[in-house]
Amino acid sequence: MAPLVPTAALAEDPVRDTEAEALVAAKELDQPVEVLALRTEYWDVFAQPDGTLIANDHARPIRVIQGDDWVPADATLVAQPDGANGPTAALLVMQLSPGGDVPLMVVTRDQKSMTLTWPHGPLPEPVVVGSQATYPDVLPDVDLVTNVTVEGFSHVLVVKTPAAAELPELQDLRFRVTTVGLTIEETPDGGVVALDPATNNPVLQADAPTMWDSGPEEAGGVLATEALPSASSTSADPGAASAQGPGDTSKVAPVELEYTENMLVLTPDQGMLTDPTASFPLYIDPVWQSSTNSGWAMVDSGYPNEEYWKFDGEPYERIGRCPNSCFNSKVKWLFYRLGTPYFGRTILEATFKVTLQHVYDSTARAAALYLMPAGISSSTNWNNQPGGSSWSGATRLATSSPTSTRSTCTSTNQNRVERESGGAAGGDQGVEHGDPRFAVSQRGQWLAHRAVL
Secondary structure (H helix, E strand, O other), X not given: OOOOOOOOOOOOOOEEOOHHHHHHHXXXXXXXXXXXXXXXXXXXXXEOOOOOEEEEEOOOOOEEEXXXXXXXXXXXXXXXXXXXXXXXXXXXXEEEOOOEOOOOEEEEEOOEEEEEEOXXXXXXXXXXEOOEEEEEXXXXXXXXXXXXXXXXXXXXXXXXXXXXXXXXXXXXXXEEEEEEOOEEEEOOOOOEEEEEOOOOEEEEEEOOOEEEOOOOHHHOOOXXXXXXXXXXXXXXXXXXXXXXXXXXXXXXXXXXXXXXXXXXXXXOOHHHHOOOOOOOOEEEEOEEEEXXXXXXXXXXXXXXXXXXXXXXXXXXXXXXXXXXXXXXXXEEEEEEEOOOOOOOOEOOEEEEEOOEEEEOOOXXXXXXXXXXXXXXXXXXXXXXXXXXXXXXXOEEEEEEOOOOXXXXXXXXXXXXXXXXXXXXXXXXXXXXXXXXOEEEEOOOOOEEEOEOO
16 A cells, blocks of 8 residues: 555655654755654654655554665565575564474564474475465365464464364364463463563464355355365455455354463364355464554454454455355454554644455445544454444544545545544544445554445
């Protein structure tokens, strides 16, 4: 997503160390100048010739530090000198096993680390495509897929046949977990968190895991009796199930999680494993994320007690009513959270932008930006969303009606919803969509998407 002002390239565009220096340079050069002291993984600030500042705040990291340099964030997996695979530039140092007896994943942040080990013998050599590594047939007709983002990873078991669903190894999955400088605890909502014992602050967190099927055949799924040799690949259909997340028509069930004595124990839902109507492959998925101030969440009326913090690792989510046949999933609303480090400043204008990935058809459907009455967290679900299901206390700020996709967010993008204000910073925001069938990537500031019913 393009920022409001193009991010300055160090070799070409003007940059000054301090805000005062940048304001002077911007006036002299008659062009924006970046304030280097205010640059972070999520934020950049540009002094303007008229003496104002423009800050671009992102929900996900757009850059990370490697050595002494800032580089663009990039989750693409590349081979490391020790043979492991790792993301090109991410917030966490992640090392994926090249196969054999090497642990599945080692995650490091600030000299603190967590190691996750596959319990059933040596791993095969992975097939690496983009930010996904697939370890084929770790059990008969079961693939192990690792999806990496710039903030975390998921390890997904892809169960390709009904016979595989009956394997005793899948009834009680045990991943060995060891840590250096971290303490792992269960959370009240069914997940686990890795804490820094010195501060008791979370460094990594995994929400309650889930599992899902591929949806009925008539809606794009496959027959339960059909074996899939390459079930872990991601479909081009944004509403289809994949190793990155459930599809619109997927059945979804919780996975019981227990952490004890350096062992992460996952107990899949037996009803789904043995369901004769389930569409294979099935996916079993814990998602680990770094703990950050920014965040986003989806809530689903069909699964009112389920949490989908940071979209459970999916790159984007549907908004609004189910477009066709979606099993239990009926209405999805999306929430966004960004830090607002603007105390003592006056906000002249604020612009919220998202990237529209897919539309059901070309019919215009209204999208409205809301200021929310409260914040969100990893425990946000349909039943405890800010303002309740009626959004009591939410304030509509602006409305737009997108009809087609654009490759980036720009000043002419139809996904633009703006609000001007002259007050101090702060507050939560939300976005409402009138009967939308969109898939939107995660960006924003205390926001949400809601269907007008």
